[in-house]
Amino acid sequence: MASTSKSIKSKKQFTHISSWVICAFYFSVIYFLLRWTSIPKEIALYDAGISALCITGCCYLIYSTLHYYLPKNNQYWKLITLGIVLTLMSVVISIFILFGFFDASEILYVYKGLPFRIIINFLLLACIMIITIFWNIQEEYQDNKKRKEASERMLRDAELYNMRQQLQPHFLFNSLNSIIALIGSKPSEARKMTFQLSDFLRGTMRKDDKQFIPLSDELNHLKLYLEIEKVRFGHRLQTNFDIDESCLTSYVPSMIVQPLLENAIKYGLYNITGDVAINLRIYSIQNLLHIQIENPFEIDQFENKKGTGFGISSIQRRLFLLYGQSNLLQAKAKDSIFTATLRIPQYDKDYSN
Template sequence: FYTPQPREIWKVLIIGLIMGAISIALSRFLMSYFIQSTFTPLLDLTLPYRGIVNFLILTSVAIINIVWNIQEDNINNIKRKQESENLLREAELYNLRQQLQPHFLFNSLNSIIALIGANPDEARNMTFQLSDFLRGTLRKENNQIITLEEELDHLLLYLDIEKVRFGHRLNTSISSSEEIFNNRLPAMIIQPLVENAIKHGLYNVTDQVEIKIKCHSNDGQLLIQITNPFDTEEQSKPKKGTGFGLSSIQRRLYLLYGRNDLLETQIQDNIFISTLKIPQYD
C-alpha cells in the first residue's frame, strides 16, 4: 500500500520555513511603517522571539498537514484493502457456484446417454428439461441473491430431471406459503442440499424414498428444512463421487453473511435433517 514519501515531508517543512521567513520579513516591514521609530529597537530586540513563535506556528501547521495526509492515506489503504477482499470474496463465491454445475451436468448427461437406447422419448424429454434448467442457471449468474419463489421454481426444474433419473424411487414434496415467496436467499443454495439428500436417501434403496423440503419464516429468518431417510450402516460404506459437499455450502454462507451457524445438520430416527437459516434484512 502507498505511504507518504520522505521527500514530500521535506517539501512541507521547507515550504514552512520559507513562509516563516516571509512572514517575519513582512511583519518587520509593516510594523516599522506603522509604528514610531522610537519602537524600532524594540522590534529588533523581539525579532528572534517573534521568529521562534512564527516558526512554531508554521511547523505546527505543517505537522498537522502531514498527519492529515497520513490519515487520509490510511483511510484510502483501508478502502483499497476492503475492495481487494470483496473481489477475492466474489471470486471465491463464483468458484463455489461453478463447482455445482459440472457435477450435476455430468450426472444428467450420463442419464441421458443411458436412456437413449432404452427410452429415446424419455431421453429427449430429459434433454429439454436439462436445457431449461441450464438456461435458468445462466440467468441467475449475475444475481447472487434471489427470492424464494425464484429459487423454488428453479428447484422444480432440477427435481424434474432427477425424477427421470430415478423414476418411481424418488418422491418429493415442497411446502411453503406464498407469504414468504418474497424472502431472499442465495441463488441455488437449496439445490445442493436436495442433491445431497437424494444421493444419501436413495443409496442402495429400491423402494420409494420421499425427500421433503419445508420453508417457513421465524424471528426474522427464512428457515428451509430438507429431510431424507438415512441408514447409518449403509452410509458407513464407501461411495463413489464426492458431489458438492456441505462444507462448500457452509463456506458460501459464511462469505455472504459472515456467520458459521446458518447450516445445521442432525440425524433423528434414521432421518437426516438439513436446516438452512437465512437472515432477512429490511
C-alpha cells in the same frame, strides 16, 4: 473514483477555510499586540495585514508540500528545517514589505520584537504541520482500508463465483449419464430430459450475475431440477413441499438449495429400494428463513461413504462468505432420517446484485 474526488474536494475546502481563519486570527493578535504597545493605528494595520498574508502564504506552502510528501519516522528533521525556513521567510518578507511603506525611523519597534515574531510564527507553522500530517496519515489509513476491503470483496466474489461454477458440472454429469442410459430403451424420455436439462441450465446462466434472488425464483428453479430427477428415477422419487407463503418474497443466495436437495436424493435413493419421499419445509422465525430438507438413508452409507462431500462444504463456505457466520447450515441424522437445515438471515441488505 467518486469517493477520491470527494475527499480531494473536502481537503481543498478545509485548506481554504483554515488558511483564512489563520489569517484573520493572526491579524487580530498582531494588531492587538501592536496597539497594546502604543504603535500608531496605521502602522499596526499595515504590519498586522502584511504579516498575516505572509504567514498564510507559508501555510499554503506547508499544505501543498505535505500533501505530496510525508517524511518517514527518521526524517522529521526535514520538517523542522522546513518550519525554520518558512518562519524566517515570513518574518523577512513582511519586514521588507513594511519598509516599503514606512521610514525606518517609524518602525524601529520591529527589531525589538523580532525574536517574538520568530517564535510566534514558528509555533504557528509547527501546529499547522502537525495538523496536516495527522490529516494525511488518517486519509492514507482510510484509503488503505478501502483498498483492502475492495480487494477482499473481489477475492470473495471470485471465490463465490468459482464455487457456483463447480456445483453445476456435478449435477450435469449425472444428468448426461442418465440421458445416455435412456437413449436406447426410452428415447422419448431421453428427449424430454434433454429439453428439461436445457431449460435448467438456461435458468442457471441467467442467475450467474445475481448473488441473491427471491425465494419464489429459487423454488421455480428447484422444480425444473426435480422434473429432471423424476425422469431419472420415475415414481420412486416423491417430494413433499411445506412452504409458508409469507416467505416467498424472502431473498436467498442463488442456487443455495439445489445442492442440498441433490444430496438428499443421492443418499435417499441410490442405495434404497422402493419409493423414497424427500420433504422440503420452509418457514421463518425472527428474521431467519429456515429451509429444512429431510431424506431417509441407510446407516451403512456413512460407513462406506464415497466422495468428498464438496456440496455441503461449499455451501458452508459460501454462507460464511456472504453472512460471516459459520452456523447457518446444520445437519443431523436420527432414526434413519437425515435432516439438513439452512438458516438465511433476512436483515436489511442490498439485494440489487
